[in-house]
Amino acid sequence: MHEIVPILERKIQLIFPECREHSGQRCEVSCKTCNQPVCVKCIGLDPHKGHDIEELTETHENKIRKIKSDTWEIRANIIPKFRIEDQKIEYTISTTKSKIDDLGKERKQLRRLWHQEVDNIFDKIDSLSQSLGEENLNDLQKYHNKIRNLISEMNKTVKQNEKLFNSKNILEVNEYQSKLNRYQNFPGNMDLKFPFLGSNIDKGKELSIEIGGYTATLKQMSQSSLSTGVSRLTTGIEELMEKVRVIATIPNTFIPLWDVACVGETEVWIHGTQKFILRIDIHGTVWEIVYTTCLDWPNGISVTRERELMYSDDNSGTVNIVRDRKSESLITTPSGWTPANLCCIRSGDILVHVYGKSGPQRKNKIIRYQGKNIKQEINNDGQGNPIFKDGYFLLFISENNNGDVCVSDANALTVVVVDKMGKVRFRYDGTPARREKSFAPRGIVTDALSQIIMTDINNDCLHILDQNGQFLRCVDDCRLESPHGLSVDSEGRLWVGSGDSGNINVITYL
Missing domain, CATH: 3.30.160 (Double Stranded RNA Binding Domain)
Structure with missing residues (x-):
C-alpha cells in the first residue's frame, strides 16, 4: 500500500x-x-x-532561513527608512531653491542703493552666491540620487532573494552573499553651508555688504578728502590678507613631492616619484595607499566632487579613477598625445593637460572631457597662434568661479587665463611682484573670492591675483621652500607642497 x-x-x-x-x-x-x-x-x-562537515541539506536550510531574514529586514525596516529620507531630501531641495530665489531678490534690491563704482563688487557677489547655491543644489541632488539608487537596488535585491526562497539549486543558494550590513549603513545627512547675505546701510555715510567670507564697504569721505580722490572703495581683502599664517607643517612626505590634491577639510592625496599615491591627514598620518597602473609614477592627480581620486598614466595614455581601491580607465587620450595634470571642475567635466612630440619640442594643449568624450580643445588663439609654449614642463590647471580656466605655463614662465570659449583674457608674468629671481610658476588654484593663487618655485613664495589679473600681493613669510604642488581644502586653506624637501605647509590666509 x-x-x-x-x-x-x-x-x-x-x-x-x-x-x-x-x-x-x-x-x-x-x-x-x-x-x-x-x-x-x-x-x-x-x-x-x-x-568539520555537515549535511548539504542542513546548509541549504540555513541559507534559506538567512535569505528570508535578510529580505524581511530590507523590506520591512530599511526601505521604509530610505523612503522617509527621500521625502525629506525632496522637501529640502524645494526650500533650498526658495532660499536661493529670496537671496537673489534681496541682492538686486541692495544693488540699486549702491553707486556705479561698486559694480565690480556685485560681480563678485553674483559669482559667489551662484557658486555657493549651485554647490548646495548639486550636493543635494547627488545625495537624492544616491538615496533613490539605493532604494532601487534594494528592491532588486528583494526580488532576487524571493526567487531563492524555493530554489532547488544548492550551488545557487550557497553562493548567496548577504548585503544586509551594507544597506544598514544609512548615508549621513547633508551638511549644507548656505551663504549668509548681510548688509548695513547708513545713507549718505556708509554702505557695506558681506557674503561667504567676502566683505566690501563704500564710505563717503569729507569734501577735503574728495579733492584727492573722488571716492574711496575699501574691501575686506587687504585686511584678510594680513592674517596669513602656517597652521600645520607635515614633514618629509615624498622627496621630491610633485603634487597635492585636497580631500575635504583635513586630508590630502600626494605623490612623488613612486608608483603609489598616499592619502594623509593634517598630522601626517597615512590613511590609504593606492597602487597605480603606472610604470614609473603618475603624471598628475585630482579629486572629483564625489571625492574620488583620479590620476593620469602616461604609459597607457589613460586617465584613471580609483573606486574601492581599484583603478578604472575613465579617459583615453588621442593617439600621439600623453595625459599629464588634471583638474575636475564644478560641472563634472575634466580638464586634462596633454602633450605630444612634434619636432625637437613637445606641444602642449588642454582638452576638456565630458565623460569619455572631447568637448573642447584649448590650444590656439584667434590668430591660430599657440596659447601655450612648447616645452617639457607640465601645465597646471584650475577653474575659477566665473568659468575661466587658469593655467600655469612653466615653459613660458607665465600664467595664462582663458575664458569658457578658450579665448585668452590675460597673461601674468610676475613682473608686478618685483621679485629678485625670474617668475617660475607651478601649482595653481582659485579660491572663494575668485582670486588666483600660484606657487613660484624660484622665489619661494605664492602670488595672488584677482580674477581680472590684477596683482594683489605675494605670500613670502610662511617658510616656503621651492613650493611646487598647491591645493585648497573645503575650509579655504592652502596646502603647499615643497618639491625639494617634501614638506607640506597648511596656510590660512582669509
Whole structure:
C-alpha cells in the first residue's frame, strides 16, 4: 500500500552537485572549513581530511532561513527608512531653491542703493552666491540620487532573494552573499553651508555688504578728502590678507613631492616619484595607499566632487579613477598625445593637460572631457597662434568661479587665463611682484573670492591675483621652500607642497 500525502507536504527533491574530484559522485555534505560541497570520498582525503562537515541539506536550510531574514529586514525596516529620507531630501531641495530665489531678490534690491563704482563688487557677489547655491543644489541632488539608487537596488535585491526562497539549486543558494550590513549603513545627512547675505546701510555715510567670507564697504569721505580722490572703495581683502599664517607643517612626505590634491577639510592625496599615491591627514598620518597602473609614477592627480581620486598614466595614455581601491580607465587620450595634470571642475567635466612630440619640442594643449568624450580643445588663439609654449614642463590647471580656466605655463614662465570659449583674457608674468629671481610658476588654484593663487618655485613664495589679473600681493613669510604642488581644502586653506624637501605647509590666509 502506498502512502498518500497532500501535495504541500510532499518532500522536494534537492539537486545535489556533482563532485569535481570524483566522477559520478554527488556532493551530499559540505566542508565547513573550506565552505564548499564535497562527496563522501573527499571527506577522508586532503585537503578536507579532519575538517568539520555537515549535511548539504542542513546548509541549504540555513541559507534559506538567512535569505528570508535578510529580505524581511530590507523590506520591512530599511526601505521604509530610505523612503522617509527621500521625502525629506525632496522637501529640502524645494526650500533650498526658495532660499536661493529670496537671496537673489534681496541682492538686486541692495544693488540699486549702491553707486556705479561698486559694480565690480556685485560681480563678485553674483559669482559667489551662484557658486555657493549651485554647490548646495548639486550636493543635494547627488545625495537624492544616491538615496533613490539605493532604494532601487534594494528592491532588486528583494526580488532576487524571493526567487531563492524555493530554489532547488544548492550551488545557487550557497553562493548567496548577504548585503544586509551594507544597506544598514544609512548615508549621513547633508551638511549644507548656505551663504549668509548681510548688509548695513547708513545713507549718505556708509554702505557695506558681506557674503561667504567676502566683505566690501563704500564710505563717503569729507569734501577735503574728495579733492584727492573722488571716492574711496575699501574691501575686506587687504585686511584678510594680513592674517596669513602656517597652521600645520607635515614633514618629509615624498622627496621630491610633485603634487597635492585636497580631500575635504583635513586630508590630502600626494605623490612623488613612486608608483603609489598616499592619502594623509593634517598630522601626517597615512590613511590609504593606492597602487597605480603606472610604470614609473603618475603624471598628475585630482579629486572629483564625489571625492574620488583620479590620476593620469602616461604609459597607457589613460586617465584613471580609483573606486574601492581599484583603478578604472575613465579617459583615453588621442593617439600621439600623453595625459599629464588634471583638474575636475564644478560641472563634472575634466580638464586634462596633454602633450605630444612634434619636432625637437613637445606641444602642449588642454582638452576638456565630458565623460569619455572631447568637448573642447584649448590650444590656439584667434590668430591660430599657440596659447601655450612648447616645452617639457607640465601645465597646471584650475577653474575659477566665473568659468575661466587658469593655467600655469612653466615653459613660458607665465600664467595664462582663458575664458569658457578658450579665448585668452590675460597673461601674468610676475613682473608686478618685483621679485629678485625670474617668475617660475607651478601649482595653481582659485579660491572663494575668485582670486588666483600660484606657487613660484624660484622665489619661494605664492602670488595672488584677482580674477581680472590684477596683482594683489605675494605670500613670502610662511617658510616656503621651492613650493611646487598647491591645493585648497573645503575650509579655504592652502596646502603647499615643497618639491625639494617634501614638506607640506597648511596656510590660512582669509
